[in-house]
Amino acid sequence: MAAVSHKPRSMTAGARNVLRSNDSASLWNCTLSPGWTEEESETLRKALMLFGIGNWAKIIESDCLPGKTNAQMNLQLQRLLGQQSTAEFAGLHIDPKVIGERNSKIQGAHIKRKNNCIVNTGGKLSREELKSRVLKNKEMYELPEETWKVIVLPKVEDPAAVLEAKKKELEKLQEKLAKVQGQIAKARAAHPARVDELKV
DNA sequence: GCAGTCCTTAGGCAATTTAA
DNA sequence: TTAAATTGCCTAAGGACTGC
Numbered sequence: 001m002a003a004v005s006h007k008p009r010s011m012t013a014g015a016r017n018v019l020r021s022n023d024s025a026s027l028w029n030c031t032l033s034p035g036w037t038e039e040e041s042e043t044l045r046k047a048l049m050l051f052g053i054g055n056w057a058k059i060i061e062s063d064c065l066p067g068k069t070n071a072q073m074n075l076q077l078q079r080l081l082g083q084q085s086t087a088e089f090a091g092l093h094i095d096p097k098v099i100g101e102r103n104s105k106i107q108g109a110h111i112k113r114k115n116n117c118i119v120n121t122g123g124k125l126s127r128e129e130l131k132s133r134v135l136k137n138k139e140m141y142e143l144p145e146e147t148w149k150v151i152v153l154p155k156v157e158d159p160a161a162v163l164e165a166k167k168k169e170l171e172k173l174q175e176k177l178a179k180v181q182g183q184i185a186k187a188r189a190a191h192p193a194r195v196d197e198l199k200v
Numbered sequence: 201g202c203a204g205t206c207c208t209t210a211g212g213c214a215a216t217t218t219a220a
Numbered sequence: 221t222t223a224a225a226t227t228g229c230c231t232a233a234g235g236a237c238t239g240c
Contacts, residue, residue, distance in 0.1 A: 071231090075230095
């Protein structure tokens with residue numbers, strides 16, 4: 001089940017997400033984003049292999065990732081692939097992690113990265129260019145049909161119940177947040193001088 | 201051809217960490 | 221201490237596709 005929580009928009013102090021010289025480059029192409037558990041990420045990977053890259057409608061229809069929008073899935077796909085542009089893999093039954101590992105090894109001054117994903121800097125591809133890239137990627141990375149056809153996605157028995165549980169968890173966290181905010185307000189009222197010190 | 205929907209992409213914002 | 225860098229996420233814009 002997905003761990004839904006009020007997470008900061010960036011990494012917390014404990015869980016660093018900054019590449020250092022002694023880190024393995026490939027490690028960072030499969031980082032989980034807040035809101036995505038290991039299982040969900042794995043389910044998405046399997047779903048992409050089964051339905052093809054970018055077939056969000058089919059993935060949503062399969063109910064294997066209840067509550068996830070195509071925008072969220074697309075963002076997670078970008079992380080798995082290690083690149084922002086996904087069009088060159090559209091419809092292909094590939095393992096995104098393979099592309100991710102390949103992209104993690106690409107280095108150079110001409111490579112612009114954002115959030116560990118290679119950003120397209122070479123301008124928009126023409127339809128023909130895109131077609132030829134898709135074909136090339138199909139030849140290089142497409143899994144054999146007998147491999148992806150037998151993929152079984154983890155079945156969520158009751159997606160509505162999962163969403164309901166997520167909602168309740170969210171409500172709990174909101175309550176917790178309100179409590180903490182109340183405590184802060186109390187502390188401020190009790191020690192206004194110290195709060196003023198902090199403001200400076 | 202037109203409208204609606206789906207999907208992709210680039211850019212930007214806010215929070216956080218790092219390094220000087 | 222603070223400016224710069226990094227990260228995660230959101231969203232507007234535009235293209236592709238589909239049904240009428």
